[in-house]
Amino acid sequence: MPSGKTTPSETYSPLYFLASLGTGGLTVTFFMWLMHWTPHPGRTVPVFEDLVALFSAGETAARAVIIAAVTGIAFYAFLNLKYLIWNLIRFQTWKKSEAYGRLRSSNAETQLLAMPLALAMSVNVIFILGMVFVPGLWSVVEYLFPLAIAAFLMIGLMAFRMLGAFFGRVLTVGGFSCAVNNSFAQALPAFALAMIxxxxxxxxxxxxxxxxxxxxxxxxxxxxxxxxxxxxxxLVLGIRSMMENGANIETAPTLSVFIPLLTIIGILSLRQSHGLGEHFELASGGGNRLMMLSQFLSAQLLFALLTGAVLRRLGYAGKFIFGRETSVGSYALVCPGVALAVMTHFWLNRGMVDAGLIAKFSTGYWVISALAVAIQLGTMGLVHILNRKHF
Structure with missing residues (x-):
């Protein structure tokens, strides 16, 4: 780097944890290919042995999918952990600065929840790496689940301590400004708790x-x-402030935060439903899943339309994505792309296919799958642009 030239990331913000989060999300999008396009009999997810067996069967298309998915998983998991470690190191130094003290006394204190959000995502990424690359992992997975629960609870404790400090301050001494809350930035804690x-x-x-x-x-x-x-x-506080004061251009990308939030809630609900069916005889049918996922997807599309309308009016992309200016909040736009790609896969496979509306691997199936992949590729392009601008 030439002398005197600096990158935006040298002026640190805890929102840079979203750089780690976004690459973790892209890791998940590649895992969706393996989860929905490869057989894994007797298991809810594919593991190393399933992939080796399919690769050994010799079908060219299957091999190409496995190679592409595994490569994508390895690359974005590396970036996820790289940016997580970078953030953890920079955060410790930044905590000693005056900027940290100012943030702790403002609305922006909830930005600290980006740390447990990114940590929770990275635990999921590590689990994906284990399933895809570690032979025999499924034979000991029952011993790993309690460890995973403990890890998520520790991250959850961190999140509630941060959230408790914020609410304890604003609900006892005040200081929260509704006028500058003209975004959905305060939904970040909900995003973190959902990921946990x-x-x-x-x-x-x-x-x-x-x-x-x-x-x-x-x-x-x-x-x-x-x-x-x-x-x-x-949601209520943000909408009220935006209708009175207009959206803040730098925090406007947070209008899309409910898109990934709904995907996470959808996956959480599917996992709970499966567990209830397996152990407590409360299984839900394909029709029920189709309705639930369609409702979530509908809400996501409405939030996407709202976000797109506001960002276009503000000229956000021309300024902060393709233009010369930078804003760390731009990384919030990675999450909705990841979320829509993942939700489309689940809506198609656990909704449309399970309900009998579309046959697995039919022409219609691949058309919808191609839409999910197109969203994924577009999000990958956005991450590349942002990483070049910020790092």
């Missing part, structure tokens, strides 16, 4: 041990309710 909740729901959907599955059900329900309450409050 979906991680806790994994044992509910995958464990063969009723006690472990039941524990995952109960704990993930707690975080689900916390997510709904905090997210609902943030």
């Amino acid at each position: 909740g979906v991680g806790l729901a994994a044992p509910a959907g995958m464990s063969a041990t009723p006690l472990v599955a039941g524990l995952g059900l109960v704990l993930s329900t707690f975080f689900l309710i916390a997510t709904l309450l905090i997210g609902g409050i943030a």
Whole structure:
């Protein structure tokens, strides 16, 4: 780098944890290819042995999918952990600065929740890496679920401590400015709690041990309710301020935060539903899943239309994405792309296919799958642009 030239990331903000989060989300999008396009009999997710067996069968198309998916998973998982470690190191230095003190006394204090959000995503990424690259992992997975629950609970404790400090301050001494809350920035804590909740729901959907599955059900329900309450409050407060003061151009990307939030809640609900069916005889049918996922997808599309309309009026892309100016908040736009791609896969496979509306691997199936992949590729392009601008 030439002398005297600096990058935007040298002026640190905890929102840079979203750079790690976004690449973790892209890791998940590649795992969707393996989960929905490759057979994994007797398991809810594909593992190393399933991929080796399919690759050895010799079908060119299957091999190409596996190679592309595994390569994508490895690349974006590397970036996810790289940016997570970079953020953790920079955050410790930044905590000693005056900027940290100013943030702790403002509306922006909830930006600190980007840390547990990114940590929870990285735990999910590590689990994906284990399933795809570690032979024999499924034989010991029942021992790993309690460890995963403990890890998510520790991250959850961190999140609630940060959230408690914020609410304790604003609800006792005040200082929260509704006038500058003209975005959905205050929904970030709900996003973090949802990510922790979906991680806790994994044992509910995958464990063969009723006690472990039941524990995952109960704990993930707690975080689900916390997510709904905090997210609902943030939605009302943000809409009210924006209608009075207009949207803030730098925080306008947060208008899309409910898109990934709904995808996470949708996956959490699917995992809980599977666990209830496996262990407690409360299974839901394909029609029920189709309706639930269609409702979530409909709400996501409405939020996408709202976000697009506001960003176009503000000229956001021309200024902060393709233009010379930079804003760390741009990384919030990665999450909705990831979320729509993942939700489309689930809506198609667990909704449309399971309900019998579309045949697996039919022409219509691949048309909808291609839409999900197109969204994924567009999001990958956005990440590339942002990383070049900021790092």
